[in-house]
Amino acid sequence: MTFVYETEIEWTGERAGRLRAPHLPPLEVSAPPEFDGREGAWTPEHLYVGAVASCFMTTFLAIARNSKLEFASFATTASGKLEKVPEAGLQMTEIVLKPRLVIHSIGDVDRARRIIEKAEKNCLISNSIKTAIRVTPEIYHHQDPVFPCPTLPA
């Protein structure tokens, strides 16, 4: 089982370009302002962190469906740390994922937590990178009176 994903980027001037892929809407991409790029465009750094976040989400969705976990909503933040590493140069050393999951049944808290852990371990992007991934899930019940706080106990 092998799949191939094609993209193309063409320089459009300064430190920016147009990223395209077959049948997908084109995306303006620039170096970030701290590397002489312009504000307001997607950057290689954001695409990388976004790839990890979205792969984690789609893997969670697949496992949750297989496990028949019922939930009302799912979102995750992903925060990538870029720093200079001796001998290696600039590296994205860590990405912190903070998923917030709202479940329908209090009895599902532990199972939901395990599915979130499994989603990180099975994400094909996590599998392909050196960047350390840390996951700090928050699981809520949909009837929580002060939703989305507080976190349910593990």
Next chain:
Amino acid sequence: MTFVYETEIEWTGERAGRLRAPHLPPLEVSAPPEFDGREGAWTPEHLYVGAVASCFMTTFLAIARNSKLEFASFATTASGKLEKVPEAGLQMTEIVLKPRLVIHSIGDVDRARRIIEKAEKNCLISNSIKTAIRVTPEIYHHQDPVFPCPTLPA
């Protein structure tokens, strides 16, 4: 020197979500059709390959400017191979970059080739991943009569 890049993805139904980052246009992201997603949306796989392609380009642009290399155009395709790896599961094992650079001076061919190689080695996304990167550059002269073919000799 540490920088942080933030993104957030929120589930919007089925196998898809909305990817956002501060001050950037939101992006609809879905699992690809082969993993029960819908056609026509950016996928984690495309974002990952696009992160590598765009980082390679912006790194090339930075080094080319520092080296005062003059060029008319730059574009690169990036093709990522996803496959099942024993013990590890699904992994993006290889990304092939095919940059096409059009230079102003024939005398710059070797230097341009070295700058392309250096761009791959210094790209912070390449530095952060296990995926093998292969680069097969094509360098043309802007007065080449059958531009963009043939490739100039190395």
